[in-house]
Amino acid sequence: MQSSPKKASWWQVFKSVAASVLGVQSSENYKNDFEQPTIVPFAIVGVLFVLGLIGILLLLVNLSV
Numbered sequence: 372m373q374s375s376p377k378k379a380s381w382w383q384v385f386k387s388v389a390a391s392v393l394g395v396q397s398s399e400n401y402k403n404d405f406e407q408p409t410i411v412p413f414a415i416v417g418v419l420f421v422l423g424l425i426g427i428l429l430l431l432v433n434l435s436v
Contacts, residue, residue, distance in 0.1 A: 379404075384412045388420050 379387070387404050390396040404413065 379407055379412065381412065381416070384416050385420075388413060388416045392417075392420060392424075 387396065387400055390400065391404075407413070
């Protein structure tokens with residue numbers, strides 16, 4: 372009987388989302404992410420990560436003008 376995977380911390384979720392966005396996520400971490408009991412932390416961190424990236428890009432564009 373398999374035990375349920377340990378719930379990921381917010382820091383682990385952030386690292387996983389960042390690695391996935393940058394395309395450097397390992398196969399082992401990828402499988403571990405899909406074994407998590409809920410997708411909610413990944414969705415929240417993913418949306419915040421993308422909004423932060425957009426904010427940084429807007430800031431860089433405004434500073435270069």
